Amino acid sequence: xxxxxxxxxxxxxxxxxxxxxxxxxxxxxxxxxxxxxxxxxxxxxxxxxxxxxxxxxxxxxxxxxxxxxxxxxxxxxxxxxxxxxxxxxxxxxxxxxxxxxxxxxxxxxxxxxxxxxxxxxxxxxxxxxxxxxxxxxxxxxxxxxxxxxxxxxxxxxxxxxxxxxxxxxxxxxxxxxxxxxxxx
Amino acid sequence: xxxxxxxxxxxxxxxxxxxxxxxxxxxxxxxxxxxxxxxxxxxxxxxxxxxxxxxxxxxxxxxxxxxxxxxxxxxxxxxxxxxxxxxxxxxxxxxxxxxxxxxxxxxxxxxxxxxxxxxxxxxxxxxxxxxxxxxxxxxxxxxxxxxxxxxxxxxxxxxxxxxxxxxxxxxxxxxxxxxxxxxx
Numbered sequence: 001x002x003x004x005x006x007x008x009x010x011x012x013x014x015x016x017x018x019x020x021x022x023x024x025x026x027x028x029x030x031x032x033x034x035x036x037x038x039x040x041x042x043x044x045x046x047x048x049x050x051x052x053x054x055x056x057x058x059x060x061x062x063x064x065x066x067x068x069x070x071x072x073x074x075x076x077x078x079x080x081x082x083x084x085x086x087x088x089x090x091x092x093x094x095x096x097x098x099x100x101x102x103x104x105x106x107x108x109x110x111x112x113x114x115x116x117x118x119x120x121x122x123x124x125x126x127x128x129x130x131x132x133x134x135x136x137x138x139x140x141x142x143x144x145x146x147x148x149x150x151x152x153x154x155x156x157x158x159x160x161x162x163x164x165x166x167x168x169x170x171x172x173x174x175x176x177x178x179x180x181x182x183x184x
Numbered sequence: 185x186x187x188x189x190x191x192x193x194x195x196x197x198x199x200x201x202x203x204x205x206x207x208x209x210x211x212x213x214x215x216x217x218x219x220x221x222x223x224x225x226x227x228x229x230x231x232x233x234x235x236x237x238x239x240x241x242x243x244x245x246x247x248x249x250x251x252x253x254x255x256x257x258x259x260x261x262x263x264x265x266x267x268x269x270x271x272x273x274x275x276x277x278x279x280x281x282x283x284x285x286x287x288x289x290x291x292x293x294x295x296x297x298x299x300x301x302x303x304x305x306x307x308x309x310x311x312x313x314x315x316x317x318x319x320x321x322x323x324x325x326x327x328x329x330x331x332x333x334x335x336x337x338x339x340x341x342x343x344x345x346x347x348x349x350x351x352x353x354x355x356x357x358x359x360x361x362x363x364x365x366x367x368x
Contacts, residue, residue, distance in 0.1 A: 005319055033267050035219040035227035043219035043227055045267035047276055083217050083229035092231050130367045135189055135351040138367040167319040183314045183322040 003163045007179040011171055014093055014159045017086050018060075021050045028086050029093075034062065035081040036073045044073060048082075058154040058173060060095070063114070066103055066148045067127035074099045080152065092160040097152035103145075111144045122147040160184060187347045191363040194353055198277050198343045201270050202244075205234045212270050213277075218246065219265040220257045228257060232266075242338040242357060244279070247298070250287055250332045251311035258283045264336065276344040281336035288329075295328045306331040344368060 004010040021029025034048045048070075052061035060082065064071060074080065082095040114122075123146035125139045132138060157177075158170045166184035171177045188194040205213025219229045232254075236245035244266065248255060258264065266279040298306075307330035309323045316322060341361075342354045350368035355361045 031269060033217045033219075033229055033269075035217075035229040035265075037221050037225055037227050041221055041225065041261065042263050042280065043221050043265045044278075045217055045219040045229060045265045046278065047267070047269045077225065079226050081219075081227045081229045083231070085215060085217070085231045094228075094230065096226065124367050126367055128367050132365045132367055135353070135365045136349055137365070165320055169319070181316045181319045181321070183308050183310055183312050183316055 003165075004161055004167045004169075007169055007171075007181070010159055010161070010167070010169055011157070011177065011179060013089075014091070014157060015053075015055050017084070017089060017091060017093060018050070018053050018095075019055075021084070022053045029084050032082040032084045032095075034070065035083065036070060037077050037079065038073050039076050044069065045083075046070065050082075060097065060152040060154065062150040062152065063110075063122075064148050064150060065122050065124065065128055065146050066101075067129075067146065069129050070150075071101060071148055074101060074150070082152065090162040092162075094158040094160075095152075095154055096156040097154050100151040100153065102149040102151055103147070107147065107149045108144065110149055111147050114147070119147075158182075187349075188345055188351045188353075191353055191355075191365070194343055194345070194351070195341070195355055195361065195363060197273075198275070198341060199237075199239050201268065201273060201275060201277060202234070202237050202279075203239075205268070206237045213268050216266040216268045216279075218254065219267065220254060221261050221263065222257050223260050228253065229267075230254065234266075244281065244336040244338065246334040246336065247294075247306075248332050248334060249306050249308065249312055249330050250285075251313075251330065253313050254334075255285060255332055258285060258334070266336065274346040276346075278342040278344075279336075279338055280340040281338050284335040284337065286333040286335055287331070291331065291333045292328065294333055295331050298331070303331075342366075 020027045035045045078099045084093040119142035120140040123141045123143045160168045168182045168184040171179040204211045218232045232246045268277040303326035304324040307325045307327045344352045352366045352368040355363040
C-alpha cells in the first residue's frame with residue numbers, strides 16, 4: 001500500500017496542512033520555523049506564526065516587530081525557508097520563499113485588524129534582542145511604526161511523508177507546480 | 185510572578201528539555217529543526233532526530249546518510265543551528281553549532297549499536313534527493329559506508345520562554361555559559 005502516488009494529490013494534501021495552520025491555532029502548521037542566513041553567513045532559525053496563506057498568489061504572511069533580528073537579516077538577504085513538521089500526518093513541509101518586508105501606510109489596514117491585546121508584540125523598548133540587566137527590564141509600547149508584515153513569496157515546496165513507505169516530492173513555481181518525485 | 189529570574193536555573197531548564205528529547209521518543213525535543221546555509225547562500229531546514237546530548241562536552245549527536253543534502257552542505261559550511269519549540273513548556277531553544285561529520289571506522293561502534301530495522305535509513309539507491317519517475321523507485325541498501333554521525337559542538341544557546349511574562353537569555357561557550365538577559 002502507498003498513501004501518495006499522485007503528485008497533484010500529494011501537493012493538495014500539503015496545502016491542506018498549510019491552510020489548517022492558518023485556520024487552527026492548535027495546529028502545528030500554525031508555528032513554522034523560519035530559517036534565514038545572517039550577514040556572517042550563519043544559519044538562524046526561530047518559530048513564527050503563520051497568519052495567512054494564499055495558494056493562488058503563492059504568498060504566506062507573517063507578522064513581526066520591525067526591529068527584530070529576522071527583519072535585519074532579511075533586509076540583507078531576503079531568501080528564507082519555512083519548515084513545518086506535522087506529527088499526526090507524519091509530514092514534513094519545506095517551503096523556500098523570498099521575503100518582502102512591508103511597513104508603514106501600506107499595511108495600515110492589517111495593523112487595524114490586529115487585536116489590541118496582541119499589539120504588545122510590536123514595539124518593545126529597548127528593541128528586541130537588546131542586552132538587559134534584569135529579565136523584565138523592558139516595556140511594551142505598541143505602535144504601528146514597529147509593525148511589519150513579511151510577505152513570503154513561495155518559489156519551491158518540498159514534501160516528505162514518513163508513512164508505511166516514505167515518499168518525497170518537490171514542486172517549483174518555475175515549472176508551474178508540476179512536481180517530481182525524489183528519493184526520500 | 186515571573187517563572188525564570190535566575191540565569192543558571194533557566195539554562196538548567198533548557199538542558200532538561202534537551203536531555204528529555206534524547207530519552208523520550210515522544211518529546212518534541214527529540215525532533216529539532218536543523219538549519220544550514222547552502223553553497224548558493226540559501227537557508228535550508230529539515231527535521232532531524234537528536235540521538236545524544238552531553239552538557240559536559242557541549243556536543244549533540246545526529247545520525248544521517250552520508251549522501252544527503254545536509255552532509256553536502258555541511259562539508260562546505262559547517263555552521264548550523266538547531267531549533268526546538270517545546271509547546272507544553274512554552275519554550276523555544278535555539279542552539280548554534282559547528283558540525284563535524286564523522287564517517288568510517290571511527291564510528292564503527294555507533295553503527296553496531298544501530299538496530300537492524302533502523303539501518304534502512306542509511307543507504308538508499310539511488311542516493312537521497314535523486315529525481316525518480318515513480319514514488320517508490322528506490323531501494324534501501326543499508327551499509328556502514330552510508331552512515332554518518334554529525335557531532336554538533338555547541339557555541340551558543342538562546343532560550344525564550346513565553347510565560348505570563350516573556351523572558352529571553354543567551355549563553356555562550358566563550359563566556360563559560362554565564363548568560364545574559366535579552367529583551368524578548
